[in-house]
């Protein structure tokens with residue numbers, strides 16, 4: 025009978041494990057299921073997943089955060105996840121098989137333990153013949169342990185590789201998507217936010233994926249498998265034990281929901297304290313000017329004390345929860361021991377089977393407990409993944425699609441000196457991020473080929489905006505920008521930026537690379553001779569010689585020298601492209617007068633024989649222009665040949 029019972033127990037463990045596994049896998053909606061579970065539970069997870077600044081302080085905030093979490097979870101796509109996992113499908117399948125095997129082997133351990141204990145109990149002495157009867161079951165159990173260790177190693181390492189590949193693939197795809205977005209996209213999304221998508225969110229998504237596959241599969245299989253084993257071994261004892269569980273769960277749920285509410289209040293209070301500190305630290309000059317240091321400290325102390333009081337209550341609650349959990353677990357063990365003792369007395373169980381039963385109870389409880397944080401991880405991972413997937417869905421309005429048929433990659437017609445290279449016709453424009461603020465209100469101007477056009481006007485007049493339309497960072501809301509008589513939209517934006525326009529901005533952006541590499545940026549195929557020629561034209565060749573292998577951090581000593589060098593490199597970089605249209609956006613405005621004199625000389629040389637738009641703020645720049653355009657309030661106030669302007 026004992027052998028039959030053990031075989032039954034072992035089979036029930038496997039079947040139960042299969043059922044647990046099936047339920048886990050079949051609940052493909054587990055993400056939204058867990059979302060609803062947690063929204064019922066009081067939203068502590070929502071607070072955890074929201075960035076600290078968004079911690080809910082009011083019910084309205086809480087529902088806004090919760091809406092955004094639901095939106096993000098909604099963006100999660102199994103199809104996209106599948107496509108990311110496809111190259112590692114074989115590794116993933118092997119990891120899943122190993123993980124399930126580890127769980128099934130684990131639920132067989134009580135069977136082995138019962139055999140070892142029973143054979144030990146039957147020992148009559150310590151001679152070799154007697155010990156040999158224990159060796160068989162012990163070696164079998166050792167085999168199970170060894171096999172379980174082997175598959176555990178396999179699934180953890182395989183899944184680690186799959187997870188890392190998944191994260192790397194997701195990061196690559198996200199970065200590729202970000203780099204193809206138009207400039208308006210970066211007006212809407214701050215760089216800190218995008219970096220957090222690339223790093224933190226991908227990390228959270230990877231961790232959730234790994235725990236859902238490894239911990240989820242394994243613990244679901246183990247929980248139901250162990251319960252199957254327990255019921256098969258002793259239905260009566262199991263009924264006793266299973267009746268006890270709802271009571272424990274009810275108490276746990278009640279206490280858990282109280283703790284979640286308390287945790288939410290403590291987090292909100294801590295956020296309020298942080299807000300007070302943030303305000304004081306960022307407005308430090310005002311705090312000091314009005315002598316409010318003591319008052320700010322009093323305010324902060326009040327908020328911190330309230331947060332600490334809530335945190336202390338939370339700590340007490342968590343302690344109580346932990347103590348009650350221990351009591352409940354020990355209560356189960358004691359119940360099983362007492363009930364099991366009765367069963368042994370009646371001859372329904374052996375001592376070995378009772379020991380194994382206790383191991384099975386602990387496995388079932390531990391596995392069930394391990395399943396519960398998975399829902400939190402799943403929500404966090406799905407929210408993070410949803411945020412990343414939402415970005416992956418972004419499509420730029422101005423798309424660089426090199427080689428797309430129909431787009432011009434040369435001037436539509438040859439333009440000889442003095443003819444219009446660029447013309448703005450009644451252009452109206454508002455930035456997509458602020459559609460109500462009209463920045464250009466019917467601007468018309470002409471840039472003849474081979475001429476230098478200076479654009480001047482007050483700050484905010486829209487001068488830089490004109491250059492942003494010429495580089496096709498944005499398209500006009502109304503009106504047209506014409507290049508060689510054809511709408512700029514009929515040209516390939518990649519060609520416009522690579523070959524047509526060379527932009528020298530006010531704040532040159534240098535990358536952490538050598539000076540050569542910085543000049544070559546935008547035309548990586550340029551030869552050393554071409555780089556040096558461009559550098560010489562921009563009068564930056566002196567720096568090149570001195571810092572042939574240096575990084576940008578060691579350009580020159582002194583702020584003035586550094587700025588001068590950076591501007592010279594930006595000029596060389598723009599010239600290397602040999603652009604048809606050179607745009608100088610207040611390129612010298614941040615320089616001191618000595619540096620400006622040096623750079624201006626370089627610019628004069630660079631501008632020779634080119635079509636140039638120069639946004640000017642100094643008379644010296646305007647003097648060398650052929651035409652001057654004066655802008656104000658998004659309009660062209662005056663446009664004239666310099667000769668007329670001078671009169």
Ligand SMILES: Nc1ncnc2c1ncn2[C@@H]1O[C@H](COP(=O)(O)OP(=O)(O)OP(=O)(O)O)[C@@H](O)[C@H]1O
Pocket residue numbers: 211455457458463481482483484485486487488489490
């Ligand atoms: N990315 C943007 N999103 C929204 N508004 C913007 C953006 N860039 C500029 N603006 C606004 O557009 C208006 C015109 O800015 P623009 O930079 O073209 O002026 P500007 O004449 O070049 O001024 P400055 O000489 O100070 O650079 C300003 O009110 C500015 O605040």
